[in-house]
Amino acid sequence: MVVFLFPGQGSQFPDMFYTLPNHPKVEETIERANICVGENPYDWSKHSALQSSRNVQLSLLTIGVGCAQALLSEGISPQFVAGHSVGTFSAAVTANVLSFEDALQVVKYRGEKMEEAYPYGYGMGVIQGLDNYTVDHLLQDARKEGHTVYIANENSETQIVISGCSKSIEHAFSIASEKGAKKMQWLDVKVPSHSPLFSELAEKIDQKLQTINLSAPKIPYVSNRSARLLRDSEKIREDLAFNIEAPVRWHSGMTMLYERGARQFLQLPPGRIYAELASQVFEDVRALSLTNNLDSIAKFLRRSG
Numbered sequence: 001m002v003v004f005l006f007p008g009q010g011s012q013f014p015d016m017f018y019t020l021p022n023h024p025k026v027e028e029t030i031e032r033a034n035i036c037v038g039e040n041p042y043d044w045s046k047h048s049a050l051q052s053s054r055n056v057q058l059s060l061l062t063i064g065v066g067c068a069q070a071l072l073s074e075g076i077s078p079q080f081v082a083g084h085s086v087g088t089f090s091a092a093v094t095a096n097v098l099s100f101e102d103a104l105q106v107v108k109y110r111g112e113k114m115e116e117a118y119p120y121g122y123g124m125g126v127i128q129g130l131d132n133y134t135v136d137h138l139l140q141d142a143r144k145e146g147h148t149v150y151i152a153n154e155n156s157e158t159q160i161v162i163s164g165c166s167k168s169i170e171h172a173f174s175i176a177s178e179k180g181a182k183k184m185q186w187l188d189v190k191v192p193s194h195s196p197l198f199s200e201l202a203e204k205i206d207q208k209l210q211t212i213n214l215s216a217p218k219i220p221y222v223s224n225r226s227a228r229l230l231r232d233s234e235k236i237r238e239d240l241a242f243n244i245e246a247p248v249r250w251h252s253g254m255t256m257l258y259e260r261g262a263r264q265f266l267q268l269p270p271g272r273i274y275a276e277l278a279s280q281v282f283e284d285v286r287a288l289s290l291t292n293n294l295d296s297i298a299k300f301l302r303r304s305g
Contacts, residue, residue, distance in 0.1 A: 064090030
């Protein structure tokens with residue numbers, strides 16, 4: 001069974017559009033984004049433009065959908081789709097829950113409003129070497145002291161992403177170090193995603209999604225919030241809207257897929273972090289990342305599928 005993995009914010013890098021596979025479906029998707037938004041998508045990934053969460057999120061959506069369409073056109077169909085944060089929109093488009101154009105408009109709104117709400121002084125960081133329970137308790141203690149910091153992502157059993165005020169994240173890093181964390185680092189994200197700080201915006205995104213025609217998924221979709229498979233369009237709508245205010249249960253979702261028999265995980269561009277996480281956690285899986293070698297990966301998946 002093949003799983004398509006769509007990365008979220010933090011995976012971006014400058015000029016990433018120029019590194020994509022040379023495929024008609026990729027270029028077609030980029031042109032559709034150009035027409036829909038009225039901007040050249042290649043400009044979104046310029047170094048200075050990537051300081052904007054809005055540009056990053058539009059880039060990730062366009063790249064994910066374009067590469068997925070390329071694979072589908074080559075006869076590679078996933079049994080499941082899973083997106084991390086804004087990657088859920090790429091997953092939902094690939095599963096035919098909503099159109100690419102509708103997703104572009106919602107993601108554009110999502111990114112713009114996130115920036116407006118927290119233009120500076122907030123972000124996200126990673127704590128490695130401590131489990132979810134330990135990190136959760138140290139953050140609870142920090143909040144009792146007046147800090148604004150929350151668990152944002154459960155990437156693996158001992159890789160936990162936190163979100164909130166920059167000064168509060170620095171405080172959490174200090175406490176985590178005292179408790180034996182192996183590594184702490186900042187993510188290239190300028191907003192406090194997946195925290196209660198975005199509860200109000202989540203409601204507004206849900207309202208926008210309720211005006212869009214959604215279809216039942218043709219491919220089961222993994223929920224960010226519950227780590228369960230969703231086959232109902234209304235449940236997927238809720239996950240797309242409200243994952244912005246809740247922790248991403250990525251590790252739990254990947255474990256669920258593994259238990260259902262998934263053994264081939266393919267990360268769509270950019271990056272390879274989620275493929276690497278799958279390889280680290282599950283010894284007998286084949287975890288690949290799609291860079292510019294689309295033909296060789298498609299041939300491999302056709303042979304093994």
